[in-house]
Amino acid sequence: MRHTRALLLSAVLLGGCASAPPDPNGIWINQAAIDAASAGGPLREALLAYGPNLEWRIDSGRQLATFSNGFELGEGQLHADPTGGWQVDFYGDFHERLNLEDDQLVQVENATSPQQRFVRPRVEVAADAPQGSSFEQTLYAAYLGGSWTIEQGPGQGGPVRFHPDGQVEGLPRAERYALCLAGDCAAMSGEHDSLWLQLGQQGSPWIFRRDGQQLSIFEARNQAQSDEMPDYSPGAQRWLLQRD
Structure with missing residues (x-):
């Protein structure tokens, strides 16, 4: 009888372990979008094709999951799904399902978004870095890294x-830059890629075009009225850069 009870207890414990989904804790980035952009074409096209989400940050200890789409954050409650994987519940009765497949985090396709796959970032960012920093820094290194x-x-x-x-070093009258990934800056530049260049406390938007190993940077010409949201299009070319 004791032997039978021991076997039953072992089966319950093993069954419980087998049904628990793997822990997705940590940061996951949309490497497919980065790879597509790194081919040398338009940045926004790559992000739209493989987005909308660019990074997930999972805190399984606090049962929290947060995504970044390059403009806004969405934070939800993380729960183990009885059918396997995880479910993230957001305010407004919105849900996402996540699975782990080998070394990838899979955001399951639903009625409003396609399937997306995420991997662990290779770069390390500061613990207090803003959400999305891992994706952003990996993208910056791949898309604009190297010598120009x-x-x-x-x-x-x-x-x-x-x-x-x-x-940024070597670009006259600029010491910092930021690529536009989504949100207001994308709406203001329409079909064009844009970036922000800053020196000290002064900065301004610019339009850019990436064509293989060449990067053209244009003045951002505002076609909107003074009481309208800016509507930028390429003006005069300021720089043409060649990747070494």
Whole structure:
């Protein structure tokens, strides 16, 4: 009898372990969007094709899951799904389902969004870095990393380096940059890619075009009225950069 009870107890324990989903705790980034952008084409097209979410941050200890789409954050309650995987419940009766498949976090397709796959980032960011920093820094390194030379424009012939943390060296009158990923800046630039260049406390938007190993940066020409939301289109070209 004791032997039978021991076997039954072992079966229950093993069954419980087998049914518990793997722990998804940590940060996951949308590497497919980064890879598509790194091919050298338009950034927004790559993000739209493989988005909308760019990063997940899972805190299984607190049962929280937060996604970033490059503009806004969505925080929900994380629960183990009885059928396997995890469910994230957001305010307004909105839900997402997440599964772990090998080394990927899978956001399950639903009526409002496609299936998306996420991987662990290779870069480490500060513990207090804003949500989305892991995706952003990985993207910056892949999309603009390496050495560039100014082929045309102020500083012609000089080297330029875009750093993953948003610093830029060698581009006249700029020390920081930020790529527009989504949100208001995307709405204001329409079909065009845009970035923000800043020196000290002063900054302004610019339109850019990536074509393979060339990067063209244009003045952002505002076509809107003074009482309307800005509507930027490419103006005069300021720089043409060639990747070394």
